[in-house]
Amino acid sequence: MRRPTIAIRLPARERDALIEELAAAEFGTVVLDSASDLERVVGGGLPVGLAILDVSEDPTAVTATLAGMRERGISVPALIVAGDSVFDDLGEDDTLGPNDEIVLRPIDTDGLRWRAEAMLIRSQVVAHATDNSVLSRGPVEADWAARSPIVAVFNPKGGVGKTTIATNLASALQGRRDRNVLLVDADTVTGHVTMSLGLDTGRTLSDAWLDADEGGPGEEGLLDIAEVHDSGVRVAALVSSPLHMVTLDADRVAEAILAARWGVDVIVVDLHPSYSEVNQAIFGIADRILVPVTPDLPAIRAASQLTEVATQLGVRDHLAMVVNRANSGVSIRQMEDAVGLTAMASIRSGGMLFVRAANEGRTVTDMFPKDAVSHDFEILADCILGIEPAERLADGKAGHRMPSLGGLFGRNQPART
Ligand SMILES: Nc1ncnc2c1ncn2[C@@H]1O[C@H](COP(=O)(O)OP(=O)(O)OP(=O)(O)O)[C@@H](O)[C@H]1O
Numbered sequence: 388m389r390r391p392t393i394a395i396r397l398p399a400r401e402r403d404a405l406i407e408e409l410a411a412a413e414f415g416t417v418v419l420d421s422a423s424d425l426e427r428v429v430g431g432g433l434p435v436g437l438a439i440l441d442v443s444e445d446p447t448a449v450t451a452t453l454a455g456m457r458e459r460g461i462s463v464p465a466l467i468v469a470g471d472s473v474f475d476d477l478g479e480d481d482t483l484g485p486n487d488e489i490v491l492r493p494i495d496t497d498g499l500r501w502r503a504e505a506m507l508i509r510s511q512v513v514a515h516a517t518d519n520s521v522l523s524r525g526p527v528e529a530d531w532a533a534r535s536p537i538v539a540v541f542n543p544k545g546g547v548g549k550t551t552i553a554t555n556l557a558s559a560l561q562g563r564r565d566r567n568v569l570l571v572d573a574d575t576v577t578g579h580v581t582m583s584l585g586l587d588t589g590r591t592l593s594d595a596w597l598d599a600d601e602g603g604p605g606e607e608g609l610l611d612i613a614e615v616h617d618s619g620v621r622v623a624a625l626v627s628s629p630l631h632m633v634t635l636d637a638d639r640v641a642e643a644i645l646a647a648r649w650g651v652d653v654i655v656v657d658l659h660p661s662y663s664e665v666n667q668a669i670f671g672i673a674d675r676i677l678v679p680v681t682p683d684l685p686a687i688r689a690a691s692q693l694t695e696v697a698t699q700l701g702v703r704d705h706l707a708m709v710v711n712r713a714n715s716g717v718s719i720r721q722m723e724d725a726v727g728l729t730a731m732a733s734i735r736s737g738g739m740l741f742v743r744a745a746n747e748g749r750t751v752t753d754m755f756p757k758d759a760v761s762h763d764f765e766i767l768a769d770c771i772l773g774i775e776p777a778e779r780l781a782d783g784k785a786g787h788r789m790p791s792l793g794g795l796f797g798r799n800q801p802a803r804t
């Protein structure tokens with residue numbers, strides 16, 4: 388699906404890095420010579436979804452252009468890049484349209500990209516009712532806490548944070564909530580759980596099966612082959628090479644995961660972004676399928692397609708969204724409406740912390756426990772365990788209801804730019 392074009396009028400030093408970032412996110416970009424070019428470019432038929440406009444030189448020219456376009460019924464949301472000096476003038480009533488936003492310098496390109504994603508969602512999302520109360524609010528099913536839950540992490544879109552959420556959730560459950568956790572790397576193709584945790588892939592489930600099938604002594608399970616990470620999390624990979632993935636017997640994988648449930652408190656499975664047979668088998672045994680969704684339209688579309696597939700597979704009520712990079716300016720409610728799933732929790736952007744932790748083979752929850760993003764993972768871990776916030780504060784024991792998340796999410800959280 389083609390992504391919209393973003394029209395940019397910025398000084399070259401800011402513009403070039405931003406264009407690179409936006410191109411990597413598969414946006415088209417068009418450079419404007421002046422703000423007044425915007426109407427010409429839009430009139431020329433380019434699908435411009437957003438304009439990023441500098442106002443440091445001539446703020447009135449920019450606001451006049453936008454106001455003129457609005458009058459003529461041409462609505463392109465604008466992200467205005469300003470310095471402190473012109474900010475006050477822009478803040479006056481009616482200077483900007485309802486979909487326009489202001490960002491102050493200095494800007495960082497990553498932050499600006501996510502701000503752009505958020506504005507594009509807001510201009511396109513059509514609100515509709517969702518009915519997913521079973522997913523994250525109200526009482527948890529009776530058998531949910533009775534045995535070790537299997538939590539699969541999946542979205543068919545790449546790069547939305549599946550591995551990040553699987554590893555940090557596992558480490559939060561192990562380190563902060565004192566549960567024994569098995570983290571299964573079911574994505575050796577793009578996933579690299581083991582790599583991001585600084586472990587060697589070591590012996591895999593497929594190696595163990597080969598030996599057993601050749602008459603080796605008994606069949607090893609996932610816990611036999613698992614390596615223990617410094618965080619205490621046991622980590623086991625299904626295969627060492629993507630080529631072996633296709634040869635795996637899906638039912639046998641599911642049985643191996645079910646068998647490991649007796650040896651640990653929680654199993655977290657990081658999945659490959661595809662609807663392979665192995666993945667479908669894992670959906671079938673997972674108590675929860677966490678769906679990380681970043682605030683961008685491709686991730687939202689992929690998640691919403693997943694809800695249809697999950698309905699066909701009969702596992703829709705096991706899906707629960709985790710909004711990732713949640714502080715990009717789109718409210719959780721808007722994400723829920725867009726995807727059609729209730730959010731179980733949200734994880735804010737951790738900036739470079741994930742990269743720094745991965746460089747040392749550690750998780751962010753383990754290495755930066757006091758950072759706000761680690762707190763987000765604790766809340767997610769508690770939702771998985773069904774711990775009520777009040778009980779958590781009082782005595783740390785598990786409760787029977789999932790926390791209500793309403794108060795955590797605001798419409799106007801500051802964006803990271
Ligand atoms: N909340 C966050 N804050 C900052 N960076 C993040 C966040 N979530 C994910 N990232 C970064 O985004 C990139 C993609 O994340 P990740 O590898 O977890 O996605 P994935 O869904 O597992 O991708 P794939 O489908 O390729 O396996 C990584 O570099 C990760 O560090």
Ligand SMILES: [Mg+2]
Nearest residue numbers: 549550577578
């Ligand atoms: Mg991954």
